[in-house]
Amino acid sequence: MSTPVPAGIEPVAGDASNGGYIPEDPDDQLLVALIGPPNSGKTTLFNKLTGLRQKVANYPGVTVEKHLGIVRLPDGRDVRLVDLPGVSGFSARSADERITRDVLEGRAAGLEAPDAMVLVVDATRLETQLLLVEPIMELGLPTLLVLNVADELEARNGRLNDQVLGEQFGVEVTRTNARSGRGVDAVREFIASVADAEHPDGSEASSRDSSGAARSDRREPRSRELRNVSHRSSLPLIDVFATRRRIVQGAVAAADYSPAGPSRLTERLDSIFLHRVMGPVCFVVLAVLVFQAIFTWAVPLMDGVELVVAGSGEWLAANLPASWFRDLLIDGVWAGVGSVLVFLPQILILFLFLGILEDSGYMARAAVIADRMMYRVGLQGRAFLPLLSAYACAVPAILSARTVADDRDRLATMFVAPFMTCSARLPVYALLIAAFIPEKPILGPLLGTRAATLLGLYLLGAVAAVSTAFLLKRTLLRGKRSGFVMELPPYRIPSLRTLGLRLVDRSRIFLRRVGRIILAVAIVLWILLQFPRVGGEPPPIDDSALGRTGQLIEPAIAPLGFNWKIGVGLVSSLAAREVIVGTLGTIYGVEDTDETSIQLQAALKRDLDLGGAVALLVFFVFALQCMSTVAVMRRETAGWRWPALQFSYMLALAWVGAFIANRLI
Amino acid sequence: MEDPHTRTLLRELPEPAPETELRLLDVPLREVVELVRIDLPSDELEPLLERGILPGCLLCPLRYSPSGDPIVRVDGSLLALRRETAGCLCVRRGVLPVH
Numbered sequence: 063m064s065t066p067v068p069a070g071i072e073p074v075a076g077d078a079s080n081g082g083y084i085p086e087d088p089d090d091q092l093l094v095a096l097i098g099p100p101n102s103g104k105t106t107l108f109n110k111l112t113g114l115r116q117k118v119a120n121y122p123g124v125t126v127e128k129h130l131g132i133v134r135l136p137d138g139r140d141v142r143l144v145d146l147p148g149v150s151g152f153s154a155r156s157a158d159e160r161i162t163r164d165v166l167e168g169r170a171a172g173l174e175a176p177d178a179m180v181l182v183v184d185a186t187r188l189e190t191q192l193l194l195v196e197p198i199m200e201l202g203l204p205t206l207l208v209l210n211v212a213d214e215l216e217a218r219n220g221r222l223n224d225q226v227l228g229e230q231f232g233v234e235v236t237r238t239n240a241r242s243g244r245g246v247d248a249v250r251e252f253i254a255s256v257a258d259a260e261h262p263d264g265s266e267a268s269s270r271d272s273s274g275a276a277r278s279d280r281r282e283p284r285s286r287e288l289r290n291v292s293h294r295s296s297l298p299l300i301d302v303f304a305t306r307r308r309i310v311q312g313a314v315a316a317a318d319y320s321p322a323g324p325s326r327l328t329e330r331l332d333s334i335f336l337h338r339v340m341g342p343v344c345f346v347v348l349a350v351l352v353f354q355a356i357f358t359w360a361v362p363l364m365d366g367v368e369l370v371v372a373g374s375g376e377w378l379a380a381n382l383p384a385s386w387f388r389d390l391l392i393d394g395v396w397a398g399v400g401s402v403l404v405f406l407p408q409i410l411i412l413f414l415f416l417g418i419l420e421d422s423g424y425m426a427r428a429a430v431i432a433d434r435m436m437y438r439v440g441l442q443g444r445a446f447l448p449l450l451s452a453y454a455c456a457v458p459a460i461l462s463a464r465t466v467a468d469d470r471d472r473l474a475t476m477f478v479a480p481f482m483t484c485s486a487r488l489p490v491y492a493l494l495i496a497a498f499i500p501e502k503p504i505l506g507p508l509l510g511t512r513a514a515t516l517l518g519l520y521l522l523g524a525v526a527a528v529s530t531a532f533l534l535k536r537t538l539l540r541g542k543r544s545g546f547v548m549e550l551p552p553y554r555i556p557s558l559r560t561l562g563l564r565l566v567d568r569s570r571i572f573l574r575r576v577g578r579i580i581l582a583v584a585i586v587l588w589i590l591l592q593f594p595r596v597g598g599e600p601p602p603i604d605d606s607a608l609g610r611t612g613q614l615i616e617p618a619i620a621p622l623g624f625n626w627k628i629g630v631g632l633v634s635s636l637a638a639r640e641v642i643v644g645t646l647g648t649i650y651g652v653e654d655t656d657e658t659s660i661q662l663q664a665a666l667k668r669d670l671d672l673g674g675a676v677a678l679l680v681f682f683v684f685a686l687q688c689m690s691t692v693a694v695m696r697r698e699t700a701g702w703r704w705p706a707l708q709f710s711y712m713l714a715l716a717w718v719g720a721f722i723a724n725r726l727i
Numbered sequence: 728m729e730d731p732h733t734r735t736l737l738r739e740l741p742e743p744a745p746e747t748e749l750r751l752l753d754v755p756l757r758e759v760v761e762l763v764r765i766d767l768p769s770d771e772l773e774p775l776l777e778r779g780i781l782p783g784c785l786l787c788p789l790r791y792s793p794s795g796d797p798i799v800r801v802d803g804s805l806l807a808l809r810r811e812t813a814g815c816l817c818v819r820r821g822v823l824p825v826h
Binding site: 332333 | 774779793
């Protein structure tokens with residue numbers, strides 16, 4: 063991998079070495095591209111076709127995820143399927159759009175030109191979706207146009223002659239319901255027929271002679287370049303789209319198309335979720351529910367993980383001969399890595415909810431409700447989605463800020479993105495809240511003190527982001543306000559399979575971070591705690607190399623209510639925020655060698671009072687402790703000026719905020 | 728919602744007849760209108776065009792968001808526009824509703 067972003071950060075969701083089942087030299091294996099507008103059901107279809115036989119890597123040089131999977135055909139052959147980013151245009155404003163364009167035109171590094179295409183559109187929004195993909199159909203590759211949720215088109219009194227539509231564009235057409243799996247076999251058959259045409263002499267092709275023959279006369283690609291796209295046309299923008307629209311309207315008119323009537327479900331739900339009063343109320347209630355679930359639902363799961371970590375640690379301690387290696391393994395690695403691992407259930411619950419909200423179509427409504435605030439601040443509506451994705455991780459958020467057209471707006475968006483509470487902060491918040499905030503009901507079972515505190519921390523981050531953006535747009539980055547248009551997809555029941563695969567993906571990312579950064583930090587810290595030796599034994603912890611270094615920085619953080627151990631945690635968390643949990647786990651693991659289970663919360667209470675704990679929480683809300691974010695900012699702004707300003711501004715805010723919090727409480 | 732400034736601008740326009748051309752924001756909910764012109768600089772046009780908002784298309788405002796931004800149906804898709812953007816869409820009345 064040659065991405066300039068350090069390994070281990072979120073968007074590097076996989077690497078080329080971990081699959082094994084996808085051949086590195088794929089010359090003899092067919093490549094089919096899966097393409098479609100966002101919310102067309104494309105990813106659900108991808109998951110249906112490939113199941114767990116998929117892997118995520120990055121396109122070389124850009125941080126766009128490459129989802130590659132294997133489709134097993136009925137006769138046992140394997141075909142590679144690449145799930146391209148959702149097409150929302152070809153103007154190459156975003157890295158996603160550029161990659162989609164480059165792959166289709168056969169110019170993408172790391173992936174050859176596809177042999178065939180499966181184009182997915184939502185049949186209930188046929189005209190708008192065809193408008194987006196019309197240039198792709200002009201490429202003239204063997205193409206299957208998949209009309210997803212076509213059953214809904216009929217149910218809502220729409221009508222379409224598939225065959226005529228296919229003839230109009232020179233493609234094959236089929237209907238599916240990706241979620242229920244209906245019609246997915248037809249997609250497999252199409253892929254098989256392309257495979258037959260590519261290798262007509264293969265013995266396995268004989269069973270499919272008829273469809274293979276039909277394909278062998280397929281047209282040569284008319285052009286390897288996308289036409290009717292703005293960047294390639296000398297025509298004014300509006301004429302480029304007018305041409306595309308004329309082609310689409312001619313085709314659907316010939317196919318006797320009558321659009322689906324309005325969706326009752328969507329109308330009814332929108333009348334609640336976008337209601338003047340009920341809309342914002344639902345918004346708040348949903349947010350409260352998510353945060354309450356993070357605390358209440360996660361408890362049994364976390365207890366389970368803790369039991370496994372502690373149990374395996376005890377077993378190792380009992381069964382390994384006493385040696386420095388055993389101490390390193392138990393007190394350093396198990397205590398450090400284990401204490402972070404415990405938070406996996408909470409992160410998964412967060413992403414489960416984000417996934418449900420997004421796949422059901424609610425997230426777009428939430429964006430509409432929040433947009434007015436963005437406007438008042440002076441940010442573009444397009445900045446909302448990058449900022450929302452910053453709740454997962456600031457790195458992809460900063461990258462997706464490329465979709466913000468205006469340079470000043472883009473900079474402001476990137477600058478404030480790290481204030482949004484990323485998932486790496488969650489373990490820190492959860493640990494400190496569980497240790498210092500007693501659980502009491504506030505609104506009966508709906509909201510407890512712990513969830514309320516967590517919600518408060520998320521809000522504090524959002525307020526910091528909004529006020530900083532407000533400040534920037536009035537000082538360094540003055541500019542005009544601009545418009546906003548956003549598609550509201552129809553409400554749909556999320557696919558369990560897609561949600562599940564998303565969580566599998568998330569777990570992989572989390573475990574990889576734990577396995578790399580946190581493991582490395584745990585080992586280094588353990589070594590620093592063993593020296594200098596006193597009579598051949600490890601020193602008292604205050605006299606260790608780590609203790610002495612920590613005491614050097616203590617004056618800077620003592621006013622915040624932190625001692626040197628917390629200080630070491632803060633310094634190590636510069637690598638990544640959740641490292642502080644592992645660091646404290648290792649320090650306390652070495653300190654209390656007789657204890658094999660992780661008593662992190664109890665140990666923390668010796669070193670922090672309530673004021674110090676709140677100060678630490680506030681510090682984490684504001685501080686930019688994430689080298690990956692700094693690195694990606696440097697790359698995106700082509701210089702050190704903005705990341706340096708961002709880092710110092712956020713650090714200053716963190717110190718002052720923590721100081722005030724410590725004084726007040 | 729009635730912006731006096733927009734009204735003045737409209738009256739100064741030479742063509743077509745001002746009484747038949749109005750802005751999307753002035754259209755009552757659930758009335759289908761045809762888009763005539765987009766009064767936006769070209770660098771802000773593309774997001775609208777990509778979503779099917781181009782002259783000749785049929786628009787139907789369905790509801791307003793809690794903050795007063797219109798939700799519009801275009802060719803079966805629902806789009807949320809900022810009211811500032813909707814104020815730049817010149818539309819024509821008298822189109823038969825499609826549904």
